[in-house]
Amino acid sequence: MRTVAYYRSSTNLQEHSVEMQKTMAFKTAREKLLVIEDQYPDPFISARQVTMKDRPELKRLMDDIKKGRVQNLLVYKRDRLARLATEYMHIYRFLKEHQVNVIFTADNEHPLSYTAVGEFFEVLMAGVIQREGEQIAKRIRDSKISKFLAKQYAGKVPFGYHINKHVKENEVQERIVQTPGDIEIARELYDLVLSQHFESLNEIKKYFDRQELSRKVVKKGQVVKERNWEVADIYNILSNPLYMGKHIMTFEGAGEFEATYEGIAIVTVEEWEKVQELLPNMITKRERDKEKIVYHMEGLLFCSVCKEPLIAKDRMRQGVNVGMYECTHEAHNCKVRQEHVETLVLERAKTFFSTMVMANINDLIERYRSTNAERLQRQIKTLSSEIEERKNQMVKRADQYLRTSDTSKKGELTDKLLKLYEQTSTVQKEYDAFIDLLAEVEALSARPKQLADNLAEFLETMQEREPDEIRLLFRDIVACVDVSPKCIDITFKHPYVVSKDVLTDVAT
Numbered sequence: 151m152r153t154v155a156y157y158r159s160s161t162n163l164q165e166h167s168v169e170m171q172k173t174m175a176f177k178t179a180r181e182k183l184l185v186i187e188d189q190y191p192d193p194f195i196s197a198r199q200v201t202m203k204d205r206p207e208l209k210r211l212m213d214d215i216k217k218g219r220v221q222n223l224l225v226y227k228r229d230r231l232a233r234l235a236t237e238y239m240h241i242y243r244f245l246k247e248h249q250v251n252v253i254f255t256a257d258n259e260h261p262l263s264y265t266a267v268g269e270f271f272e273v274l275m276a277g278v279i280q281r282e283g284e285q286i287a288k289r290i291r292d293s294k295i296s297k298f299l300a301k302q303y304a305g306k307v308p309f310g311y312h313i314n315k316h317v318k319e320n321e322v323q324e325r326i327v328q329t330p331g332d333i334e335i336a337r338e339l340y341d342l343v344l345s346q347h348f349e350s351l352n353e354i355k356k357y358f359d360r361q362e363l364s365r366k367v368v369k370k371g372q373v374v375k376e377r378n379w380e381v382a383d384i385y386n387i388l389s390n391p392l393y394m395g396k397h398i399m400t401f402e403g404a405g406e407f408e409a410t411y412e413g414i415a416i417v418t419v420e421e422w423e424k425v426q427e428l429l430p431n432m433i434t435k436r437e438r439d440k441e442k443i444v445y446h447m448e449g450l451l452f453c454s455v456c457k458e459p460l461i462a463k464d465r466m467r468q469g470v471n472v473g474m475y476e477c478t479h480e481a482h483n484c485k486v487r488q489e490h491v492e493t494l495v496l497e498r499a500k501t502f503f504s505t506m507v508m509a510n511i512n513d514l515i516e517r518y519r520s521t522n523a524e525r526l527q528r529q530i531k532t533l534s535s536e537i538e539e540r541k542n543q544m545v546k547r548a549d550q551y552l553r554t555s556d557t558s559k560k561g562e563l564t565d566k567l568l569k570l571y572e573q574t575s576t577v578q579k580e581y582d583a584f585i586d587l588l589a590e591v592e593a594l595s596a597r598p599k600q601l602a603d604n605l606a607e608f609l610e611t612m613q614e615r616e617p618d619e620i621r622l623l624f625r626d627i628v629a630c631v632d633v634s635p636k637c638i639d640i641t642f643k644h645p646y647v648v649s650k651d652v653l654t655d656v657a658t
């Protein structure tokens with residue numbers, strides 16, 4: 151039977167390094183007159199992303215415990231064992247089963263015990279550990295964003311650039327710099343497009359082939375092979391904003407960020423934008439011909455006679471393929487051209503939403519917002535005192551548990567405690583949902599202006615949008631469109647109506 155120590159550090163946090171945990175373990179061992187006979191370090195492993203099974207030293211530790219070789223286990227804190235609540239409870243029960251004496255080496259870490267109340271406490275702690283892990287993940291993401299904004303390039307480096315490492319004030323800094331030889335080729339590509347002598351990217355590819363210009367494939371600073379230029383390579387270079395010095399990146403859950411790099415641009419913003427304008431027409435004609443008519447408003451148009459949705463249909467008109475929305479009942483004579491109705495709706499939407507901003511409808515929305523916000527706040531208050539009440543009850547029961555020596559009573563109290571814990575988390579979830587809802591309602595007054603602004607921007611860049619994006623936009627702004635042989639009635643999703651939807655959810 152031995153004393154051992156387990157350490158784990160995740161990739162991004164210095165303060166919990168394996169070295170520090172080791173120091174703490176030896177300090178505690180000295181104090182308790184124990185001798186550490188084996189150590190199990192899992193460095194640079196995020197317990198949020200890597201499951202228990204993939205932590206080699208944890209696995210070895212658990213194998214040794216199974217073989218009965220471990221009596222005392224020194225660990226810095228609970229969160230070193232696991233970050234996910236379920237994994238934590240799994241490890242806790244495993245340690246309990248083998249009666250391993252766990253000693254935490256961090257100050258203030260509540261001791262681990264295998265009594266029923268102890269186990270109940272661990273259930274609570276498992277939740278806390280997981281939540282902390284999530285917050286740390288968010289902090290790391292935020293620090294990635296701030297690094298990004300501080301112009302420390304992250305991600306795949308495009309053709310013509312490489313990363314230059316240098317040490318400044320004892321810190322390794324990574325800078326993106328031009329690769330001589332390659333960067334001139336990238337600049338030539340932009341010049342070729344701007345000259346407008348080439349009709350397609352494929353022609354540029356052939357031009358490069360004729361010059362026997364090859365594309366070097368570099369891995370870890372070494373040219374691993376050379377091959378012909380492909381249309382996709384050319385397209386990637388011409389559409390990447392880094393060539394005008396801008397790096398645009400999307401961070402999960404936080405949206406899009408832009409950083410500008412000095413001294414790496416090879417084209418001006420104007421040149422880059424001109425190329426973006428020319429690019430769509432330089433994708434080979436054959437590919438363009440294959441393009442089908444895209445129906446962006448399917449499911450939003452209805453026949454005014456039978457109220458059924460109109461069906462999308464390709465029709466031949468004077469030898470040209472034309473997109474139509476039609477009622478399946480031919481007698482209703484209810485049909486409209488796809489191009490015509492979609493343009494009309496967008497035009498009307500633009501006017502509608504900007505008029506709404508002008509018409510000071512904000513007063514109305516504000517009144518609506520404040521009454522609903524009040525209602526929600528009342529609900530939140532009730533729930534929060536309910537949570538408080540349950541927590542008090544838990545403390546009371548735990549106290550009763552500690553005072554009684556009657557085993558059957560202890561079992562009964564444990565059941566009650568666990569039930570209370572479950573109830574509290576249910577109320578907590580409800581509470582969180584109301585908080586989210588309140589934020590939505592609070593954001594309401596900004597909605598018409600936002601919609602008008604977004605719409606104006608969207609309409610300007612319509613050509614570059616993906617069909618799915620356009621479909622989503624229609625669903626965002628249009629409630630329904632009634633089509634009769636004589637007229638088209640558009641009902642927009644009014645922010646007022648949208649918020650009413652939100653509140654029906656609250657009432658139920």
Ligand SMILES: [Zn+2]
Nearest residue numbers: 453456477482
């Ligand atoms: Zn009909």
